[in-house]
Amino acid sequence: MAPSQSPFKVFIINRADLMNMESQNAMLKVLEEPVSSVFILLTENDGALLSTVRSRCKKYTMEILPDGVIADHIKRVYAPLAASFPHEKLMDIISQSHGSMGTALGMLDSSAPKSLMLAKEFLSSLGKGPLTVMEACLSASSLNRAEYADFCTHVSAGLASMALKNPGTARSCTLIYDYMQKQSERLDDNNASVFALSSQLAAYCGMFLQEN
Numbered sequence: 001m002a003p004s005q006s007p008f009k010v011f012i013i014n015r016a017d018l019m020n021m022e023s024q025n026a027m028l029k030v031l032e033e034p035v036s037s038v039f040i041l042l043t044e045n046d047g048a049l050l051s052t053v054r055s056r057c058k059k060y061t062m063e064i065l066p067d068g069v070i071a072d073h074i075k076r077v078y079a080p081l082a083a084s085f086p087h088e089k090l091m092d093i094i095s096q097s098h099g100s101m102g103t104a105l106g107m108l109d110s111s112a113p114k115s116l117m118l119a120k121e122f123l124s125s126l127g128k129g130p131l132t133v134m135e136a137c138l139s140a141s142s143l144n145r146a147e148y149a150d151f152c153t154h155v156s157a158g159l160a161s162m163a164l165k166n167p168g169t170a171r172s173c174t175l176i177y178d179y180m181q182k183q184s185e186r187l188d189d190n191n192a193s194v195f196a197l198s199s200q201l202a203a204y205c206g207m208f209l210q211e212n
Helices: 021-032 067-077 079-083 087-095 101-111 114-125 130-140 145-165 167-186 194-211
Strands: 009-013 037-041
Touching: 021 037, 067 079, 067 087, 067 101, 079 101, 079 114, 079 145, 087 101, 114 130, 114 145, 130 194, 145 167, 145 194, 167 194
Parallel strands: 009 037
Antiparallel strands: none
């Protein structure tokens, strides 16, 4: 199958060392004469690959990343996630990743505050229809007032980032962003419950998505 959007199709085979001998032998011809394709074999044990497979590949060894490099990348690219941790806690988790960016991000995600995780769930739901948005807002209703304030902050930051990355969504992101700011202000009113605010958010987004 020819590529449709670029000069090459790219195939990534994770844990290539787990392929049995028959699977590796079946790949030899396509590795030797690829047609508009690039194959990337990921492995922690290249000795488990047949010598005939290794001879047809270029070998790139991934070095362990310093903690500072991982921290700088996360603060730059995943700012809301990094901001949800005190600096000492952030660096402690990164040090446990042993130089792996993916491991560090996974550990941070699993340790992230509930408000951030639910904000990410809400942002993801915006592209999936009103019912999914309603479910995300229902999850957010379980937050306390302080957590919901953080939720509003994380959602606002995410909407701003989405608008910058995809200008086509700028109008919708701006309207929902403005609504989130109003929700943040209403938190100062002790009569406004988190359940009421999250329900109103679901109704607003549902109506907005149906109209657009």
